[in-house]
Amino acid sequence: MPVNPTFPGVYIEEVPSGVRTVVGVATSIGAFVDGFARGPQNVAIRVFGMADFSREFGGLHRDSPGSYAVRQFFENGGSEAHVVRVASPDASAATATLTDGAVGDAGAAAMLTVTAGRQLRGQLFPDPGLWGNNLYLEIDYDCANSETQFNLTISEIVEVGGRRTTARTETFRNLTLAVDTEHSADEVVNNASRLVNVTMVGSPPDRPASSGTLGASLPAAPGAAAATLALTVDAGSGAQSFQVEKPANVGWAQLRPLLEAAIRGVARTAGLAAADRDALAGATVRLLGNGTTATPFRFHVSPGRGGAAALNARLTFGGADVATLGLSGAGSLANDGLYRLGGGADGTMPVADTTLIGDAATKTGLYALEDVDLFNILCIPRAADLSGTAMRAVYSEVIGYAERRRAFALIDIPASVNDLDRALAWLTDNEVLRHRNAAVFFPRTRVPDPLNGNRPRAIGTSGTIAGLFARTDAARGVWKAPAGTEARLRNVDSLDYLLTDPQNGVLNPLGVNCLRTFPIYGTVAWGSRTLEGADALASDWKYIPVRRFTLFLEESLFRGTKWVVFEPNDEPLWAQIRLNLGAFMQSLFRQGAFQGATPRDAYFVKCDAETTTQDDINRGVVNIVVGFAPLKPAEFVIIRIQQMAGQIEA
Structure with missing residues (x-):
């Protein structure tokens, strides 16, 4: 600020230099829109690799060309992408209603509704798909206040190699159904869970019934003498009895791990069904209460996640049941087994053109990218699988949107376009797509498919080329053509069609970029023209690097001159x-x-x-x-x- 001298001495005033650095923007952030195995709908999520993509969207899916495009993008040098999942109207998210009584009890009151999904940017997004049917919920009362609070554990159980395994698990402790409190279930779970969102239906002091089984009240101490406890397991093939030895001078807390180990040990018994074995092998035992008259000790037993519901295990001590596991048996005071979400469905795939395009007003489909600050390369591989009219509708919208966002669109060709004549016919039918902000590459590529024993699968080129753009930008700059002997296509086994030099000479003047396979060099990109790059058009935007570099300059200068607005408009x-x-x-x-x-x-x-x-x-x-x-x-x-x-x- 200006110095106002009031006394004799030295004053220091900092004078601004007037330097406002213009920073170049990123040039190769990808954007992908398609149907995926999972993930919230109509919201753009940033991913930095296949690990992120698999966690958020379920990884590769046989019916999702976009999932293969994303993999190719990262395989070929891409480092950042925004992914939007769209789903058909008939897709549904898995749900479960937690009540204050046993599962199947018609008279039980609803306490909590749980839906597969997550909260993003303060908004709840459902996550439809079959994946949600693999979510299991466990309720227990091992809380700070075991009479009014509850714990919620959410587990995703998947089958790997014929065995059930827990892919993800989340636990939220000391929840309550009280509204607008520190431990309110909807506030805690919806702000932290990446698997579900919840809606509170009941109110305190009510709470969801405990999963597993809650044993009868226990005396303050099990007795000082050593004793034998009887464990009876009935898995539908006849009851089997086992012994649990209780050492002398052991309290309930010390007995808990012995009981848990005994129940899990039964899983090694021959003749048990796989589901029964899983239920027993993963069983957990908790000790609730503090031994007072108001809060007596009780054992709480939960079956292994994904286990059988018809399993019944009873532990008898002194003639009374002290722990039970299953649908029946004395002392079963709460819900038996685990809650499981159901009703999830993927819906119809492939998704329709209108779903891919979405709506600008509601930011759905393609327009979910409105919430993304910057992206440079736009890919919608699904459009190539649609009919000719629907495909043109999608790609016309894509190109127009890319132009408005100063981005570049990569067009995929259908699987049926697999020779020179069909490529020429496709180009004639789709002349309307010619634009300086778009390019097409021919032929399609064949990549190893992990979902089919790594056998080759033909896919569109957009993801691979987008990754090549990113790799070239990082190594040489956006002004370098992403083509030539350096432009090797990674993770590509072969091409759908092998072009000769004369055939290449037919397509190149028409603005179609060819992919070629050469000895030593392998499969490379052998063209770098925009769809406005046909020789007959004589366009200034004939070449991809010229157009992309211009977009880079425009975006960088646009962002770097915002400080000019409202400044005095004169020579300084x-x-x-x-x-x-x-x-x-x-x-x-x-x-x-x-x-x-x-x-x-x-x-x-x-x-x-x-x-x-x-x-x-x-x-x-x-x-x-x-x-x-x-x-x-x-x-x-x-x-x-x-x-x-x-x-x-x-």
Whole structure:
């Protein structure tokens, strides 16, 4: 701030330099829209690799070309993507209603509704799909206040190699159905769970019934003498009795692990069904209460996740049941077994064109990307599987949206386009898609499919090429054509069609980029033209690197000049603009982004009284003119060979 001297001495005033650095934006952030195995609908989620994608969207899915495209994107050099899941209207999210009584009790009152989904940006998003049917819920009362609170454990049980295993688990402790409290179930679970969201139906002091079984009240101590407890297990094939030895001077707390080990040990018994074995092997035993008259000791037993519901195990001590597990047996005071979500369905796949496009007003489908700050490469591989009319509708919307967002769209061709004649026919039928912000590559690629024993699967090229764009940008810069012998396609076994040089010569002048396989080099991208790159169009935006570099400049300058708005519109401002934009362009020149041996030959930044007249100033307008000489790829290398005539010395 200005110094106001009031006494003799030295004053220091900091003077702003006027330097406002323009920072180049990212150039290869991918965006993918498709149906996936799981994930919240119509919301863009950022992923940084296949591990993120698998966790959020379930990984590869046979009916999801987008899932293979995402994998190819990361395999070929991509590092960041925004993924949007869309689903058919007939897809549904798995749900379960937790009551205050046993499962199946018609008279029980609903306490808590649980739905597969999650909260993002303060909004609850359902997560439809069959995956939700693998969610199991466990309620227990081992809480700070065991009379009014409850714990909720959510487990996703999947089958791997013929055995059930827990893929994910979440536990939320000391919950209550009280509204707007620190431990309110909906506040705690919905803000933290990545698997479910809940809706409270009941109110305190009620709470969901405990899962598993709750044994009868126990005396304050089991007795000092050693004793034998009888454990009876009935798994539908006849009751079997086992003994649990209680050492002397052991209390209920010390007896708990012995009881748990005994129940789990029964799982090793021959003749048990797999589901019964899982229920026993994963059984847990808790000791609730504090031994007082108001809160007596009780054993709480839960079966293993994913276990059988018809299993019955009873532990008898002193003629009374002290622990039970299953649907029947004395002392079963609460819900038997585990709650399980149900009703989840994937719905119809492939999804329709209208679902992919979505709605701009409600930010669904493609327009879920409205909440994304920046993306550069847009891929919707699903569109290639639609009918011709539906495909054109989707890709027309995609191209228009990409243009508005200063992004580049990659178009996939249908599986039926697998030779030169069909490629030419497809191009004729889809001339409406020609645009400077889009490109198409031919033929389709064959990649190893982990879901089919790594046998080759033909997929569209968009994910692979998007990854190649990212790799080239990182290694050489966005101004380098993503093509040539360096542009190897990773994780590609072969191509759907092998082109010859003459066939390549037919497609290239029409703006179709060819993929080729050469000895030593392998499979590479052998073209770098936009769909406006046909020779007959003579467009300034013939080449992909020229167009993408221009989009990079536009977005960088757009973001880097926001500080100009509302500044005094006169020569001091214009000088600052020239300084800052010139510094940005000079840094690109030093990286080799432009043609020309000198900055004067490579670029210019003009902002002065000539570009901004007094009339412009009166209207609040400042005009900045930025020019640059783009690098263009050397498509054709011509070598002239000439024999030298014999030299005759005089």
